[in-house]
Amino acid sequence: MTSVMLTGTAALMLLAEPMGHSLMLNMSDSLSIDRARVFDDAYPARAFAESIVHILLSLLPFGLLTILAAFAGSALIGGWSFSLKAVAFKSERLSPLKGMKRIFSANGLNELVKAIAKFVLVAAAAITWLWHCTDDLLLLGQQPIRPAISSALRISGHSFLIVSTTLILIAMVDVPFQLWNYNKKLRMTRREVRDEFKDTEGRPEVKAKIRGLQQQAAQRRMMEDVPHADVVVTNPTHFAVALKYTESSMRAPRVVAKGKNLIAARIREVAEQADVPLYSAPPLARALYASTKLGQEIPAGLYTAVAQVLAYIFRVRESLRGGADVPKPVLPDIDETRYT
Numbered sequence: 001m002t003s004v005m006l007t008g009t010a011a012l013m014l015l016a017e018p019m020g021h022s023l024m025l026n027m028s029d030s031l032s033i034d035r036a037r038v039f040d041d042a043y044p045a046r047a048f049a050e051s052i053v054h055i056l057l058s059l060l061p062f063g064l065l066t067i068l069a070a071f072a073g074s075a076l077i078g079g080w081s082f083s084l085k086a087v088a089f090k091s092e093r094l095s096p097l098k099g100m101k102r103i104f105s106a107n108g109l110n111e112l113v114k115a116i117a118k119f120v121l122v123a124a125a126a127i128t129w130l131w132h133c134t135d136d137l138l139l140l141g142q143q144p145i146r147p148a149i150s151s152a153l154r155i156s157g158h159s160f161l162i163v164s165t166t167l168i169l170i171a172m173v174d175v176p177f178q179l180w181n182y183n184k185k186l187r188m189t190r191r192e193v194r195d196e197f198k199d200t201e202g203r204p205e206v207k208a209k210i211r212g213l214q215q216q217a218a219q220r221r222m223m224e225d226v227p228h229a230d231v232v233v234t235n236p237t238h239f240a241v242a243l244k245y246t247e248s249s250m251r252a253p254r255v256v257a258k259g260k261n262l263i264a265a266r267i268r269e270v271a272e273q274a275d276v277p278l279y280s281a282p283p284l285a286r287a288l289y290a291s292t293k294l295g296q297e298i299p300a301g302l303y304t305a306v307a308q309v310l311a312y313i314f315r316v317r318e319s320l321r322g323g324a325d326v327p328k329p330v331l332p333d334i335d336e337t338r339y340t
Contacts (some may be wrong), residue, residue, distance in 0.1 A: 015062055022058040024149050026051055118170055125166040129159055165255060175328065222294060225256040226267055231313045232257075236280040240264035241288040242271065243298070245310055252297040253306050258289050263285035277316065279309050 012192045030051045033280050037043045045330035130137070133155055225234070230253075244250075257267050271278060283306050287297035298306055 014020055017077070019058055019153060021061065021150075023055065024145055025056045026058070027145075043296065092260075114170075114174065118167075121166045121170060122163055125161065125162050129162045141295065147156040166195075218294070222257040222259075223266065223270050227276060229256050229276050230280050231309060232267060233269045233277055233285045233309060234268060234280050235260075235264070235282045235285045236265060236278070238265040239272075239282075239285040239289045241292070242267060242276070243288075243306065243310070250297070252300075252303060254295060254297050255288065255292045260289065260292065277313050279313065281309065284309070298327055 009262070027119075029048065033047075052282075136151070136155055140152055143151060225244075226242050229244045232240055232242045234240045239260050240258065240263075241251045241255060244256045245253040259267055270280060284302070287302060288298065288306075
């Protein structure tokens with residue numbers, strides 16, 4: 001509003017002379033009628049339309065400057081914001097109860113105080129200025145029409161300037177307050193921040209449920225691979241790692257299942273049901289559990305130890321087929337500290 005008033009004042013003071021002259025000519029032409037046109041029934045309507053167009057063209061520069069000032073003022077404060085939702089029909093706006101709440105709210109009281117303050121300042125400045133210009137206003141009736149119109153526009157320009165000066169004082173206080181209040185309303189509460197984080201990253205309980213389902217699915221797939229393993233290396237109770245080795249398709253033995261505590265017990269149970277041999281080697285079981293992932297080949301440092309276990313398992317199978325005595329198990333010698 002202040003920018004529009006200041007721009008309008010400047011435009012009025014600069015364009016007072018040409019606008020006054022143009023309006024005077026239009027008034028003179030409108031009040032003078034040729035005798036030949038007196039009996040033309042269509043002339044009054046046509047003359048009125050031409051007069052309106054002439055007046056609009058005379059005031060066009062002033063109007064364009066004030067419109068540009070309105071857009072520029074909005075851009076300087078916070079930018080332009082166009083939204084059709086603001087003008088859309090909403091039934092709650094017709095509710096008297098909600099209207100009374102808005103009027104008697106803290107924001108309504110604040111706006112009322114500002115409106116009263118603006119009115120008092122503007123009225124005081126306007127009355128003071130008009131009192132000062134009383135003699136000039138009285139002299140307008142004694143001047144010819146053209147100087148009188150120019151003087152009236154000049155006095156109006158000075159009056160707008162005085163009023164706009166008071167609006168600058170109001171804007172210096174109101175604009176920082178409005179910006180502060182706007183930024184305050186944009187702030188989110190701690191609960192809103194938490195809710196937004198949950199909506200963006202996913203709620204913890206949902207993520208935990210998904211992780212649980214994924215773990216259950218992975219365990220089911222893992223248990224399905226245990227019957228196809230060549231050996232299950234155990235702790236014997238706390239850890240269990242199932243190994244599979246196919247010479248034609250694998251470079252090294254691969255871990256097909258692993259677990260500890262309850263999962264290790266389940267792996268041993270499935271292996272016993274499928275007649276997969278269990279091999280008790282606590283250091284090797286702990287090292288395999290700590291250094292490998294499902295579906296991954298064993299590390300190179302454990303090749304010798306695992307090879308000893310697999311060689312023993314293969315010898316046991318050959319012995320059982322041929323009816324020979326089962327060889328005694330060997331305990332692989334590894335540096336467990338490298339893998340735990």
